[in-house]
Amino acid sequence: MSEQAxxxxxxxxxxxxxxxxxxxxxxxxxxxxxxxxxxxxxxxxLSLIQNPSGMDLHxxxxxxxxRLELAGELDVATEVQRALDDLSELHLAARASA
Amino acid sequence: xxxxxxxxxxxxxxxxxxxxxxRLGPIVANIASPFDAVESALALHYAAHEVLPDSEFADxxxxxxxxxxxxxxxxxxxxxxxxxxxxxxPLAASQAFPLLEWGLNWCISAHCHQYLIIHAAVVERAGRxxxxxxxxxxxxxxxxxALVARGWRxxxxxxxxxxxxxxxxxPLPRPVSLKNxxxxxxxxxxxxxxxxxxxxxxxxxSVAHVRPPAASVQLADQTAVLGFIVLPAFRAxxxxxxxxxxxxxxxxxxxxxxFNYSVLGRRGFEILADxxxxxxxxxxxxxxxxxxxxxxxxxxxxxx
Numbered sequence: 529m530s531e532q533a534x535x536x537x538x539x540x541x542x543x544x545x546x547x548x549x550x551x552x553x554x555x556x557x558x559x560x561x562x563x564x565x566x567x568x569x570x571x572x573x574l575s576l577i578q579n580p581s582g583m584d585l586h587x588x589x590x591x592x593x594x595r596l597e598l599a600g601e602l603d604v605a606t607e608v609q610r611a612l613d614d615l616s617e618l619h620l621a622a623r624a625s626a
Numbered sequence: 627x628x629x630x631x632x633x634x635x636x637x638x639x640x641x642x643x644x645x646x647x648x649r650l651g652p653i654v655a656n657i658a659s660p661f662d663a664v665e666s667a668l669a670l671h672y673a674a675h676e677v678l679p680d681s682e683f684a685d686x687x688x689x690x691x692x693x694x695x696x697x698x699x700x701x702x703x704x705x706x707x708x709x710x711x712x713x714x715x716p717l718a719a720s721q722a723f724p725l726l727e728w729g730l731n732w733c734i735s736a737h738c739h740q741y742l743i744i745h746a747a748v749v750e751r752a753g754r755x756x757x758x759x760x761x762x763x764x765x766x767x768x769x770x771x772a773l774v775a776r777g778w779r780x781x782x783x784x785x786x787x788x789x790x791x792x793x794x795x796x797p798l799p800r801p802v803s804l805k806n807x808x809x810x811x812x813x814x815x816x817x818x819x820x821x822x823x824x825x826x827x828x829x830x831x832s833v834a835h836v837r838p839p840a841a842s843v844q845l846a847d848q849t850a851v852l853g854f855i856v857l858p859a860f861r862a863x864x865x866x867x868x869x870x871x872x873x874x875x876x877x878x879x880x881x882x883x884x885f886n887y888s889v890l891g892r893r894g895f896e897i898l899a900d901x902x903x904x905x906x907x908x909x910x911x912x913x914x915x916x917x918x919x920x921x922x923x924x925x926x927x928x929x930x
Contacts, residue, residue, distance in 0.1 A: 544892050544899075546903070548902065553878065553899065557891060564878045
């Protein structure tokens, strides 16, 4: 998978979300599904919703590292990529052309 | 006029003709039935409920009638009718009153979308409502009855109605439904409770109903702000623990226990998010120590 791939919220107009402490619950009106997202996946979704034109992996990692103060041995890029794949399976995030 | 003030024989006469029109919180139900068990149970459990004249609008016209034909004599059965149609299979005639209660629950949960409806008990003390959403077997109704026995106001044992406009809890004070072991537990804990005879061999096992306190019925027009969401979990032989619960987890449990969340769609999400955000969310594990449980809930309610 190319790191240059752009990611965006799959159906931003259909999403409603609420942050509770460090987690996010999100409702997708296009599927009728509600999801409980952990801190990283929740923040990724909020980043994508706030950037409707899309973000690539580098931009997401940079944004999340700053906002969540991620550091240490955590391989942020790998974790973000894994979360994006999970969000894609949930029809919350989608890859777009660069 | 309330049911207990009806002249002798009037309840039977109404039930056997066009039905008795009862105010159940925000709902008006017109109920008809020839069964003695329904008459006696209504006289017991709905004694403090208001009887409305036929000229008043009724949200639901329901009846519990005998299944005709040979079933009148051999293993008699009863069926629930909603606008003359039976939405469910018939049950043994001995279950006529539980069938009425379950049928009314269905009427409300399937049709009253001016509320977000959660499968949850809800009680109130010191101005704030405490909701207990839970699947069967969690001890929800047992805890509800115990709290009501010790002075909490009963808002509803089974269906929590959240007004979609105001987010306030709308009372629906009806009988508390107890099952199996909880019948004996509450009989011991609350000897003064007015309980109907136990009906055995229902789909839910043995069931009995407890009359809602008259004070709760009289305050049925007073809505309440939700202050607490408590998820009970009965764990025999485990020590009691009332611990904080992540709001996101509480939110998802409410989604699972909502009857019409998907009907309301995005609006349902926003309503739930608002009430969860404004509530203190807890998980409650207990092994049946009702007195201790009530004390813990009292402390919670009075600490705010």
